[in-house]
Amino acid sequence: MxxxxxxxxxxxxxxxxxxxxxxxxxxxxxxxxxxxxxxxxxxxxxxxxxxxxxxxxxxxxxxxxxxxxxxxxxxxxxxNPKSAFCIGVDLGVFTIRTVLTDMEGTVVARAKGAHPRDTADSVVKAITRQVEEVIGASQVDPKKLRGIRIGAGGVIDREVGTIRCTEGVASVYVPITQLLSEKFKLPVRLDHDVTTAAYGEWSLGAGTDVDIMLFMYSGVGCGMIINGEIYHGHSGTAGEVSLREQQEGVADVWIGNISALKPWAAHLGIPDDAREAIEKGGVSKISDLVGGRLEEITLETVFQAI
CATH class of the missing domain: 1.10.10.10 (Winged helix-like DNA-binding domain superfamily/Winged helix DNA-binding domain)
Structure with missing residues (x-):
């Protein structure tokens, strides 16, 4: 159903x-x-x-x-996919990506830029610029725009529209949804990046034929679709669990050698995978970016190479 x-x-x-x-x-x-x-x-x-x-x-x-x-x-x-359009914003750790899509999810215009790491005002301005860019590039009738959805990591207050970030990124303690809504005269909603990714996968990707789905997006997030509906839980943090290999001297709740309470490192092991692939003979721009010093590969390096 x-x-x-x-x-x-x-x-x-x-x-x-x-x-x-x-x-x-x-x-x-x-x-x-x-x-x-x-x-x-x-x-x-x-x-x-x-x-x-x-x-x-x-x-x-x-x-x-x-x-x-x-x-x-x-x-x-x-x-009729061209009868209405929406805008999606991915507020990533290093990068902000914005797309304008039709009702079938086809991307009509996109924008990309660095995620400011200094102030909340810089973050709001960066998102505003990208939204303006995709609207202009799409040449879509503004009357056909239906809303903006922001997916972000960190601690999200969906009601107020604030984001408490980690990893050296500026937290947004201003009502970002209200500010953008007033600017563009559109409804604006904020949610966890994993939740928005889960809904996208359920609606347009591999989950289109299931009613119940768990979507693992990162070491600290799990999007949940139950009976065809996004599930946030009573406090809005359902799915915010994580797994990490056991570390010596760390007291935790363990299942075998896996902890159900500690997060993975923020890089999710991606730099390690990149190093291993290059050491096995893989050719990548990543190696050039670090001058062949594979130990210096970071998650940001991988993103720069994409």
């Missing part, structure tokens, strides 16, 4: 039905109203009313007739 995946648990019942029906059309279209009803568990009258409304808005398009199993051939519908 397709459900409305609402990261903020604030959708009305009507909005949840909207999302469930559109999600079904996006995943399985061309599709008939009858099949949408079966997938969403909503009655056929409700589905027809919603679909007809989508057609009037230009969000959904009728596309011919389906094969009949008896009686009149049903009309099939598809999503």
């Amino acid at each position: 397709i459900k409305a995946s609402d990261p903020d648990n604030s959708l009305t019942e009507r909005e949840r039905k909207n999302v469930a029906i559109l999600e079904s059309i996006k995943r399985y279209g061309p599709i008939s109203r009858t099949d949408i009803s079966k997938i969403t568990k909503l009655n056929i009258v409700t589905v027809s009313n919603y679909v007809n409304n989508f057609i009037e808005q230009g969000v959904v398009i009728e596309k011919g007739l389906d094969i009949s199993s008896g009686g009149r051939r049903p009309t099939i519908v598809i999503l």
Whole structure:
């Protein structure tokens, strides 16, 4: 059953039905109203009313007739991907990436830049510049923009819109969602990077045929989709667990030689993998960036080589 995946648990019942029906059309279209009803568990009258409304808005398009199993051939519908667009911001440790996509997730414009490490104001300005850049490059009608979603690491307050960062990156103790919403006149939501990645994988990637999914994004994050809905838990930190190999002299809760309480290093072992691959004869720009001194490879070096 397709459900409305609402990261903020604030959708009305009507909005949840909207999302469930559109999600079904996006995943399985061309599709008939009858099949949408079966997938969403909503009655056929409700589905027809919603679909007809989508057609009037230009969000959904009728596309011919389906094969009949008896009686009149049903009309099939598809999503109109260019009817609306959204903006996604990845607030990474070293880099900020912004994309503007259509309703099928196709990237229309993208921007990339360094993540400022000094002040919250610098971070907000960097995101603002990138959002302005993708809007300008896309040449999309601003009236078709539906919202901005920010995925970030650290300790997230989704309600207030603040981010407490680690690894020497400036924390954002200003309401970034409110500031961007006032600037662009769009709804802006903030969530953990792992949660946004989990929803993306469930909606567009390898998780499109499952209702329950755990998405391991980093050593301290796990996105959770349960019965087709993002699960944050009571405190909003569900999934914020981690694994780390046991270290001598460190008291912890252990399962074999794995700790369920300590995080991996922030680099997630990626520099080690890069060193090992190069030592085995792999050719990479990474080696040039460190002048052949493989012991100096860091996570930032790997990102620079991408």
